[in-house]
Amino acid sequence: MNLVPAIEVDGLEQGYGKTIVLKKIDLTVKRGQILALIGPSGSGKSTLIKSIMGMLLPRKGSVKVLDTNMPNRLVLGKIGFMAQNDALYQELTGKENLQFFGSLLDLSKSEVQDQMDYVASIVNLGPQLNKFVKDYSGGMKRRLSLAISLLGNPDLLILDEPTVGIDPELRDHIWDELHKLANGGCSILLTTHVMEDAEQADQLLMIRRGETIAQGAPQQLLEQYKVDEIEDVFIAAGRDQDARLGSD
Ligand SMILES: Nc1ncnc2c1ncn2[C@@H]1O[C@H](COP(=O)(O)OP(=O)(O)OP(=O)(O)O)[C@@H](O)[C@H]1O
């Protein structure tokens, strides 16, 4: 039953007005898999994520999440989503934000409380939860957004740059938790500019100039491109693309 992939994107073309941002993207995230999306700023990572969430309708191709065409409200309830821009209530405390988003889930009050304690501990936001969000630092807002996305044991996590502003120690802690969740069957799609994050993923999808330029497990890509760092895979794959398309 769980064999259907969590995300299936097939021949996706996406853009805004006359601009084409994504040309022909195929992507599969299997159950329990962690896929990291890598690409330069402006390459279309958030556009791809918004397409998967059903916030943008595909221009061409198809997007299925948990075997359902997006947009679909029931499926949205199974996704823990963290947007690139924090969608938080500034005039509420961190705790009140968690309570509010927790109340949208189909859980009892005591379950919401348990969930809140659990997600706050993952992002290490204990005492600061009583502060107003408007007084949070950038990293604290990211951590609260991540905590909200984890509420309610989602089947799928979609995280747009979850580690921005998060220090290395906490990042390791968050990665431990993401691996635990994935081992429990949760599928995870995230974007990142941080190569340490990329190394932790099961699968990488590198996009540049609207296309997929490399895709595979980190180790497999290192071997394929005969390099020692993921960053060098991206550089080599980008050069191949420039040679193919011309570098203008
Ligand atoms: N709402 C919009 N209207 C018009 N153009 C847009 C819109 N959103 C994004 N774009 C354009 O689409 C391209 C891809 O943007 P996108 O936000 O998907 O990139 P990204 O890879 O997420 O970048 P970053 O790493 O900086 O977050 C950019 O050229 C951007 O200017």
Ligand SMILES: [Mg+2]
């Ligand atoms: Mg983005």
